[in-house]
Amino acid sequence: MSIAVPRRVLPVIVLSQFAGTSLWFAVNAVMPDLERAWQLPAGAVGTLTSAVQLGFVAGTLVFALLMVADRFRPQRVFLACALAGAALNALMLAVGGAFGLLVLLRFAVGFALAGVYPVGMKIAASWYRQRLGAVMGILIGALVLGTALPHGLRALAGAAPAGAAADGLAPWHLVIVGVSLLAATGGLATAWLVPDSPQATRGAPITPRALALIWSDRRLRASIFGYFGHMWELYAFYVLVPLIVAGRTTGPAASAVAFWTIAAGAAGCVAGGLLVRRFGSASVANFQLGTSAACCLAAPLLMAAPWPLFLVWLLVWGTTVAGDSPxxxxxxxxxxxxxxxxxxxxxxxCIGFAISVVSIELFVRAAQAWPLAYLLPALAAGPVLGLWMLRPLLRGLPAAGPSAAAPPASR
Structure with missing residues (x-):
């Protein structure tokens, strides 16, 4: 049964998703500033990013086990978590470089994000059952843009003026405060402007039987392990982008390049959603995963390429590294x-984000000892595994057991 969807629903959800998920990489965008101001330890960017990822894993499991978005109105859950994440993010300004507290705050922000990203998807799915595939591409594109946003804000903030440190004012303060205000606004917009869907249904309790199916069902195993390979590359790439760019430019220009590199993934998500009707999800994911793997392997040549070619390489990589997510x-x-x-x-x-923690820690620590040009090809290990595992879906292998009757994505 189709229902009339208010025109404002999708734009509000998309913009709120974009605003809320800007909390994810708020610290990464100002990491050089934090290192100068607080003398953070080597590898701090990996530790802080991993803390967010682990917080998200923990939050996702807790929210799912307690069925929080079913017990309470999802819009209110989204609002509460967006406001909590915004406050925790802003509280970072008060820790004064205490690294342990900073790690705890980033973990807490990740926990709050479990009530933003998945809950926003649930709200959208309740309204757009018939065309969720295309909507999912737009929503994950908004997530990618939100991830890139702090880098864009850092570029707009510019260089620190003389005497900024003495006055306690610095451009990175504006980035942190701006991200927090934006996230809070997104939560308020969803709570006030998105009504309950008449198609909303209660989710099923979490069952451990699903863990066995991840391995035993051939088609399900193919898509999930393809996703695991994608996650090995995705967040490690996001963490390494500023380091890659720093070899060619610095300051606000470096932040601008990092922003456009990550933001390009939004175009990949939307374009992939449009191509699905003609080529199918497996073929679109396979192409994007293969292209991002090629970008990893080309790093030794393109790290030192002429500036225009270097930028094209980064933009293609940024487009395809995230474009297969939906x-x-x-x-x-x-x-x-x-x-x-x-x-x-x-x-x-949860498993995918745990994999991202491993890859982030490995690559950030390795980058302290070896040149990036030698390390980046190893990111291709994930996509190559994903391409290998996706083969049954490309061959049209019949489903095993009850999964043959599974409907298109509906939540």
Whole structure:
């Protein structure tokens, strides 16, 4: 049954998702400033990013086990978590360089994000059951733009004026405060402007049976392990982008390049969603995953390439490294048995983000000892594994067991 969807619903959800997820990489965008102001330890960027990822994993499991978005109105959950994340992010300005407190705050921000990103998806799914694939591309594109936003704000803030340190004012303060205000605004917009959908349904409780299905069902295994390979590369790339760019330019210009590199992934998400009807999710994901793997392997040549070629390489990489995300979510939802699709998606996301913690820690620590040109090709290990695992879906392998009856992504 189709319903009339108020025109404001999708724009509000998209903008709120963009605003809320800007909290994710707020620290990464100002890391050079923090290192100068607070003398943070080597590898701090990896530790702080991993703290956010682990907080998100913990929050996702807690929210799913307690069925928070079913017990309470999802819009209110989104609002509460956006406001909490905004406050925790702004509180970073008060820690004065205490690294342990900074790590705890970033973990708490990640926990709050578990009530923003997945809950925003749930709200959208309740309104757009018939064309969720295209909507998911737009929503994950908004997530990517939100991830890039702090770098853009840092570029707009410019260089620190003389005497800024003495006055306690610096451009990076504006970035942190701006991200917090934006996240809070997104939460308020969703709570005030997005009504309850008449199609909203209660989710099923989390069941451990889904963990066994992740390995035993051939088609489900193909899409999930493809996603795991994607996650090995994605967030490690986001963390390394400022380091890659720093070899060619510095200051606000470096932040601008980092912004456009990461933001390009939004175009990849939307374009992939448009191409799905013609080529299918598996083929679109396969192409984008293969292209990002090629960008990893080309790093030794293109790190020192002429500036225009260097920028093209980064933009292509940024476009494809994130562009396959909506398709992996869609494939997993399609191939999971309807009774456990929520559990499968929850466990898959948690494992994927845990994998990202491992890759972030490995590459950030390795970057302290070896040149990036030698390290970046190793990011291709994830996409190559993903391409190998996706083969059954490209061959049209019949589903095993009950997953054959799974519907298109609907939550």
């Amino acid at each position: 398709q992996f979510s869609t494939l997993t939802a399609q191939n999971a048995p309807p009774a456990v699709v929520g559990s499968v998606l929850t466990f898959t996301n």
